[in-house]
Amino acid sequence: MKSSPKYYLILFLTVAAYFGVSKFIFDKVYGTIHIVIDELFHIPQGLAYCERNFTYWNPKITTLPGLYLVSAAVLGSHFQCNTYNLRFINLIASCINLILFASILKFVYGNTSYVKTVWQALNLALLPPLYFFSHVYYTDTLSLTFLLVFSGFVNKFKLLNFIFGLCSVVMRQTNVVWVAMIFGHKLLYIFIKSSRVFGNQYLTKAKLSRQSLIAKDLDASKLKRYYGISDLFNALFYHITTCFVTFFKFITLQDFLDLFLHSITLISFLAFVYINGSIVVGDKGAHEAALHLPQLFYFLIFYAVFALPYVLVKLRTTLSLIFSNKIKVVFICILFVGIVHFNTIVHPYLLADNRHFTFYIWNRWYGKYDFAIYASVPIYVFLLFSLYDNLRQQNCISFLMPYTVCLFLVLALQKMLEVRYFIVPYIVLRLRFVRPSFKIILFEFVWYLTLNCAAFYVFFNKDVVWKDFDYSQRIIW
Structure with a gap:
């Protein structure tokens, strides 16, 4: 536009x-x-x-x-x-x-x-x-x-794209995950589209020259706007049978330059982690990597709170989706119960630092009742289907797969629970939601104003006294 x-x-x-x-x-x-x-x-x-x-x-x-x-x-x-x-x-x-x-x-x-x-x-x-x-x-x-x-520079200025990608990692190490997501998205898109353009007989039933008008406009047309998991499997089968020759033939110089520059950032970061011995620079003892899958469930709670208008507007279709997939729901519930039973980790900071909202949420629900981690499972399952419902009409496997992997890497490998860790993953998703109506945008605006007013009210009016400090502490996210 x-x-x-x-x-x-x-x-x-x-x-x-x-x-x-x-x-x-x-x-x-x-x-x-x-x-x-x-x-x-x-x-x-x-x-x-x-x-x-x-x-x-x-x-x-x-x-x-x-x-x-x-x-x-x-x-x-x-x-x-x-x-x-x-x-x-x-x-x-x-x-x-x-x-x-x-x-x-x-x-x-x-x-x-x-x-x-x-x-x-x-x-x-x-x-x-x-x-x-x-x-x-x-x-x-x-x-x-x-x-x-x-x-914003992904498809425009290659050198600036590389510089700002590198700078974003220098600002915060976990940003490397989102650089990797862009890399994975680009790679998967080329992987699938090249199989279609070069005549994947399992999809088009016809072999096309790359120079043909149909091939050039294949995915810009309404023939195929978003790729699904079946497209990925068909592409994989096609490239295996052709020894990946057409995949490399399809990559343009610009595509290669994109992937090459992203690779430099990713390889540089891996070298940093190897030399540093950890992803964090300091306080390594409090930030050791560990498998912590319930972090993904806490992210769903974050989604429920801050995407409340989108959860409610899709409530009927989400429930319909759940009831039409009863067997899957039962399996997911069993899986989630096993995860929270065997893999719930409580970081010492979560129990000791009463300057964060997470301290009060945890100690008044999860920490107070033994059954709370299990009672929350149905909520997680509902929110998982709700999130899928908000994404399924506007997304492609070339985004969803890299995003899912990156979400796991950025959240599920750390013990500490902090609201700040969920900000970027949520924003990435929010930018992918289906175009909302004015009513939803207004609801979202009023809802955010309400939450901000409440958060700042607590910050300005609630003192937290710590013996180690000569001034009152405040409660934040």
């Missing part, structure tokens, strides 16, 4: 209103507390980098120094480097994220209302956990900025 002055005017007014309200909240957050939990490590590190002291490193910091490098580039020489300005970098980044969300949604939904596009972008910027961390000096907001820019 071509942009018009009307689109830019709507976007400008929305960003201006968003910044104005957020700046008011930002100042109130700053006036309430100058150090929010992990800022105890982040702020001194940012100050050190602003002073060009790149040898100092706090061993409690787990992420790579991307946030502090950006801080050093923006502050120090041009602006005063202090807590207020360090946090302010994330507030500006959140405004940039709003603009990037609008650009991506405009591309995803194509010819749709400018108001709907920008409004959805605003909703994503207001996603409560993301919105809160836009007011403090954490890595999440700016990390997402680089990831969104990276995804």
Whole structure:
């Protein structure tokens, strides 16, 4: 969809209103507390980098120094480097994220209302956990900025795409998983489409020349818009029988360059993990990798809370889907019960740190009742079908398979339960939902405003006293 002055005017007014309200909240957050939990490590590190002291490193910091490098580039020489300005970098980044969300949604939904596009972008910027961390000096907001820019350059500027992909990993290591997802999506798409274009007799019953008009427009037409699992198996059988010759013939120079540049990022990261001995930089004892499958169930709860309008609008079709797949539902229930029984892990921080909402949720449900982990299984099953229901009409196996693998890697291999870990996986899914109506967008907007108001009310009014600190702590996501 071509942009018009009307689109830019709507976007400008929305960003201006968003910044104005957020700046008011930002100042109130700053006036309430100058150090929010992990800022105890982040702020001194940012100050050190602003002073060009790149040898100092706090061993409690787990992420790579991307946030502090950006801080050093923006502050120090041009602006005063202090807590207020360090946090302010994330507030500006959140405004940039709003603009990037609008650009991506405009591309995803194509010819749709400018108001709907920008409004959805605003909703994503207001996603409560993301919105809160836009007011403090954490890595999440700016990390997402680089990831969104990276995804926006995938099919345009190859070198910039590579640079921002690399930068997103330097901002936060887990972003490498989403670089890998783009790589896997591209590879699978070429893998399946090449089998169709070169005359996969198991699909088209006819062998086509690559130069034929039908081959060139095969998947742009209504013949096949989204690939399913059967397309993948047929493609695999076809390429095996042809010794993968047509697969390599189909890859263009641009495709090869894309895959090559993504490979450099992925191989570089593997080298870093090998040399470092872990994916985290510091505090390795508290962040050891471990198989923790229930993290995927907690992500479904995250989806239920923050995609509530989409869960409710699909409620009837989701229930119909469940009742029409009774045998599968029973099997999934048994599987989930086995997973929560044998693989539920409770990290010590979850039980000890009463400055996070997860502490109260866990101790008032999962930790309080022995049956809670089993009683939650039907909810997980329902939400799994609900998520599938929201994705099935708008997605392709070339996205769903890499996404599922990457979701497993980013969530199910860590012990600690933190709401922040679910932000990017959810945003990736939210950008793939079927085009919503104005009513759903309005519901989402009101729902997010309600949750944000509740979260900030608790933050501003609930003190948590720790003997090790001479100031009151606050409760956050």
